[in-house]
Amino acid sequence: MTDQALMALPVSHGLIFAAALFCVGLAGVLIRRNVIFMLMSLELMLNGAAFAFVLAGAVHGNADGQVMFVLILTLAAAEIAVALALVVHLFHWRRSLDMDALDEVRD
Amino acid sequence: MQALFYITAIIALAAAARVVTGVNAVHALLHLIVTLLAVALLFFMLGAPFAAALEIIIYAGAIMVLMVFVIMMLNQGDAAVENERLWLSGRLWWGPAALAAILLAETSYLVLAGGGSGVEPRPVDGPAVGRALYGPYLLAVELASILLMAALVGAFHLSRKLRGRGRTQP
Numbered sequence: 713m714t715d716q717a718l719m720a721l722p723v724s725h726g727l728i729f730a731a732a733l734f735c736v737g738l739a740g741v742l743i744r745r746n747v748i749f750m751l752m753s754l755e756l757m758l759n760g761a762a763f764a765f766v767l768a769g770a771v772h773g774n775a776d777g778q779v780m781f782v783l784i785l786t787l788a789a790a791e792i793a794v795a796l797a798l799v800v801h802l803f804h805w806r807r808s809l810d811m812d813a814l815d816e817v818r819d
Numbered sequence: 820m821q822a823l824f825y826i827t828a829i830i831a832l833a834a835a836a837r838v839v840t841g842v843n844a845v846h847a848l849l850h851l852i853v854t855l856l857a858v859a860l861l862f863f864m865l866g867a868p869f870a871a872a873l874e875i876i877i878y879a880g881a882i883m884v885l886m887v888f889v890i891m892m893l894n895q896g897d898a899a900v901e902n903e904r905l906w907l908s909g910r911l912w913w914g915p916a917a918l919a920a921i922l923l924a925e926t927s928y929l930v931l932a933g934g935g936s937g938v939e940p941r942p943v944d945g946p947a948v949g950r951a952l953y954g955p956y957l958l959a960v961e962l963a964s965i966l967l968m969a970a971l972v973g974a975f976h977l978s979r980k981l982r983g984r985g986r987t988q989p
Contacts, residue, residue, distance in 0.1 A: 727930045742919070748889070749839075
């Protein structure tokens with residue numbers, strides 16, 4: 713697979729990349745009000761977490777990291793299926809994808 | 820190889836930033852796919868070809884197709900793009916973005932201060948992952964299948980209710 717002599721990556725840089733991906737996704741969830749964009753940002757956050765798992769698995773030469781990645785993938789698929797069904801509902805109900813349209817609880 | 824890692828990571832982060840700040844949903848989706856492909860390449864570099872393949876097949880394939888379907892179904896046109904531009908142009912976004920940047924800086928500092936070891940990644944191939952999945956993690960696999968089943972039933976239920984209401988009040 714990868715030539716071991718070629719690859720001497722500092723683990724901290726990989727972890728920083730995972731954290732950066734997570735933070736970009738977090739900022740997206742916080743600043744966007746469009747449900748579709750919020751879902752895409754959630755995917756970014758899940759990818760950051762998954763990358764950290766795979767990196768740790770690669771560092772230790774262990775399959776557990778990739779097992780966790782498969783489970784995260786399952787979670788993402790389940791989440792996106794239900795969330796998109798809810799988004800379609802929201803659109804048919806409110807004619808808008810704005811998260812702030814759902815403010816009945818406040819009244 | 821290390822330079823390749825940094826280039827790919829920067830591509831992934833730049834595309835991710837474009838996802839978060841984009842106004843057109845389809846353009847943002849394309850950038851999201853670029854991010855996913857870059858992450859898959861990083862997985863491959865780390866010696867995890869199985870994870871890379873799954874990332875492309877399931878994330879960039881199945882999940883993105885779902886999102887494309889929904890975006891096309893809820894086609895909002897230019898009005899929505901204008902609306903998004905309005906939302907993003909104000910002083911609204913820099914507060915949360917700055918806070919997230921501070922979190923990132925803190926995390927980076929902690930990781931770097933912890934003393935980064937230059938350990939070489941050791942490749943883990945697909946069969947090893949499969950043996951782990953169906954060995955010690957069998958219960959987790961069963962739980963994941965139950966989760967997928969619940970999501971399937973939930974999505975079906977939600978879409979069925981929608982069709983029923985569409986018939987009564989067109």
